[in-house]
Amino acid sequence: MLQLKVIQEVITLILFVVFSLVFFKNETLKWNPIIGMCFLVLAAYFIFKK
Template sequence: MRTIYTIVLLVLSNTFMTLAWYGHLKFKDMKWSQNLPLIGIILISWGIALFEYILQVPANRLGFKEYGGPFSLVQLKVIQEVITLVVFMIFSFLFFKTETFKLNHLIGFVFLVLAVYFIFKK
């Protein structure tokens, strides 16, 4: 169960992270935010990122072997990176219609899957 909770929390955490880091790039399309100064955008992003941390910290504690979880520190990091890229790709395709998925992206994802395989190989 810790495996599932860890992965679900990491997916949710990375969703908030992606919104905090890249969501503000779409603010120009929203009337309420067009006159906000950069500090306003930063504060909104920090507010969103707070939810990332609220989910990320428990995910790492639940998942880490030294706290009774199934994953080593390296495994947790690799899982998190793969989730980050998957969430980012979905986000970019949904909100930034100009982005396209190319062969080099597919090849990169294949290498990420191979990285996960080698990191988890005993």
């Protein structure tokens, strides 16, 4: 159950970032969301690591 929640969060945030970059071209991606995405990817890695 926990794995599904993590997958949902990671996919949702990746799609949100892609959507934001495509439709709001005047906005730049700052370092705060990039660090947060890195932490989410690391969280997904550690949850699925056996």
